[in-house]
Amino acid sequence: MKITAPNPTYSGRIGDVQFRNGVASTDNPAVISYCRGAGYTIDDEVVEQPAGAAPVDSRDVECIQLGTPLRDAAVDPHPGDFKAPTNAGAADPHSPHVVSARPGWPPIIPAPLPASV
Known part of the structure; x- marks a missing residue:
């Protein structure tokens, strides 16, 4: 052909x-x-391409909640949170100052990694 x-x-x-x-x-x-x-x-037969679907504007899409809404206790702590991270809501949630640990355990202290891992 x-x-x-x-x-x-x-x-x-x-x-x-x-x-x-x-x-x-x-x-x-x-x-x-x-x-x-x-x-x-x-073989000299022109194949017509179907028109693509129109793009969707995300501002026009209705958001529907499925299941239970989630909340990050490190970013938005509530008083009744079970085992919320230490310093939650007070420090940058992505820093080493917001950590999850069990009461009574020694504090988590960042340390340098050994040269050969």
Whole structure:
């Protein structure tokens, strides 16, 4: 089958098929199928591409809560939180100053890593 690329100057490969000046011939069904879906002309038959779906504007999408809403106790601590991290709400939640530890355990102190891990 004769395949004509949308770009008449295309010289390259698709699979095992070599295009020269936008034209190639093949019996390879995989390449023919790919080219048909990509808008190439197959045996002088122009394949119309279906119109794509219109992009969705995220501001127009309604957000629906599924399940229980989550809250990060390190960022927004509440008095009744069970085992909330230390310094929650007072320090940067991504810093080593906000840590989770059990009461009575020694404090977690950041230390340098050994040279060979």
